[in-house]
Amino acid sequence: MTDIRVLNDEAQFRAHATVFRRAMHWGPPTDEQWQVVLPSYEPGRALAAFEGDEMIGTTQSYASSLVVPGGAVVPHSAISRVGVRADYTRRGVLTALMREQLSTLPDPVATLRASEGRIYGRFGYGMAGRWRTVVIDAKRAVIPGDLTGRVRMLDQDTADKLLPELHEAVGLTKPGQIGRWAGWWARARDRKSDAENSVTVVHSGPGGDDGFLTYKVSENREFVHKLSIEDFVWANDDAWRDLWIYVTRLDLIDKVEIELALDEPVSWLFEDPRVVNTTEVFDEIWLRLVDVPRMLQARTYGTADPVVIEVRDKLLPANDGRYRVSPDGVERVEAEADITIPVALLGAVYFGDTTFSQLAATKWIEGTRLADADALFAVPQKPFCGTFF
Numbered sequence: 001m002t003d004i005r006v007l008n009d010e011a012q013f014r015a016h017a018t019v020f021r022r023a024m025h026w027g028p029p030t031d032e033q034w035q036v037v038l039p040s041y042e043p044g045r046a047l048a049a050f051e052g053d054e055m056i057g058t059t060q061s062y063a064s065s066l067v068v069p070g071g072a073v074v075p076h077s078a079i080s081r082v083g084v085r086a087d088y089t090r091r092g093v094l095t096a097l098m099r100e101q102l103s104t105l106p107d108p109v110a111t112l113r114a115s116e117g118r119i120y121g122r123f124g125y126g127m128a129g130r131w132r133t134v135v136i137d138a139k140r141a142v143i144p145g146d147l148t149g150r151v152r153m154l155d156q157d158t159a160d161k162l163l164p165e166l167h168e169a170v171g172l173t174k175p176g177q178i179g180r181w182a183g184w185w186a187r188a189r190d191r192k193s194d195a196e197n198s199v200t201v202v203h204s205g206p207g208g209d210d211g212f213l214t215y216k217v218s219e220n221r222e223f224v225h226k227l228s229i230e231d232f233v234w235a236n237d238d239a240w241r242d243l244w245i246y247v248t249r250l251d252l253i254d255k256v257e258i259e260l261a262l263d264e265p266v267s268w269l270f271e272d273p274r275v276v277n278t279t280e281v282f283d284e285i286w287l288r289l290v291d292v293p294r295m296l297q298a299r300t301y302g303t304a305d306p307v308v309i310e311v312r313d314k315l316l317p318a319n320d321g322r323y324r325v326s327p328d329g330v331e332r333v334e335a336e337a338d339i340t341i342p343v344a345l346l347g348a349v350y351f352g353d354t355t356f357s358q359l360a361a362t363k364w365i366e367g368t369r370l371a372d373a374d375a376l377f378a379v380p381q382k383p384f385c386g387t388f389f
């Protein structure tokens, strides 16, 4: 019989990492890799499924925070390392892990990055935010004007110390952004040293350091140089624009590639907006509302007549109920529902990337007053996280 246990010691954590990596068709961590991975384990947050004494499935959460529409920051669990040993799949092991994880999560909301699009909807996760991959033709890219501040290159030791502090100082302001945990920075440092040619630059304006980006450059046999931006954080428009000027004026670079928010106005930086090409749009944030009333109250709403939304949640029935959503907030009610929606799809509309009308048009939900619901959940800015985990 499968039972689910909470892991607390290093030997169990290493077995957990091995089972997960095997599920992803990767080898177990080497001793060197393990020293980097270990800080990402926190007691009590790694779960494993056992068949007798054998570990056969894994999941984990990291303690983080999340910005919701309107700007409030709520405690958040970042879910990762989900895997089931290949000889035990499709027997309900993940279902048992997800049930246990969801019923014991300390935070009102969880997000993850999905390896496949069909796995997580049944557990109440909805596709709530997407990114686009953009490739910029650097040889033709001209941003008029000069830098307003200064961009300086950091050596790796300085970057390792400064970046977490600067990320914290810039703060979480945009819906979808998450707080980074110590283990996240340990993995990021490792990825940089592996790449060897990874470079970090910091921007400073009149108030001091206010943005950074990390990039690396690869070249192919034809000597075509591609610069990939791996991390880009900024506190204000000047830092954002100056860092874009820096990467598009570097010598030798032919292409710049980055994943960014669907609505980031990057094309408007350039004299010729056609130097910017979107090559792919992909799901980024899968959102699970763990405490629906708390999460509905956490965000702000647009202007429209109130709408009563009935939420259905098979795994967490405490969320089942009707909620009147109005520009002034949210309350639980007994009134007749205008719209009935499963919790995964409430997750999908929560950040405003998808609308109630779109879900109704595609027959995922039924209801009336869809235009009011759309207006209530409308957002001025598309969600984007920008922190991969």
Ligand SMILES: CC(=O)SCCNC(=O)CCNC(=O)[C@H](O)C(C)(C)COP(=O)(O)OP(=O)(O)OC[C@H]1O[C@@H](n2cnc3c(N)ncnc32)[C@H](O)[C@@H]1OP(=O)(O)O
Pocket: 023, 024, 079, 080, 081, 082, 083, 084, 085, 088, 089, 090, 091, 092, 093, 094, 095, 096, 112, 113, 114, 115, 116, 118, 119, 122
């Ligand atoms: C956040 C992250 O870490 S993303 C990484 C996720 N991990 C991977 O992709 C590694 C490779 N895959 C695996 O390890 C496993 O296949 C898992 C974890 C995705 C699924 O584990 P399982 O124990 O097989 O899932 P379980 O048996 O509980 O399946 C529950 C239901 O989901 C369905 N399901 C599970 N995985 C998939 C999938 N990849 N595609 C489609 N349906 C799936 C099952 O068919 C089942 O449906 P049913 O209830 O209608 O019969």
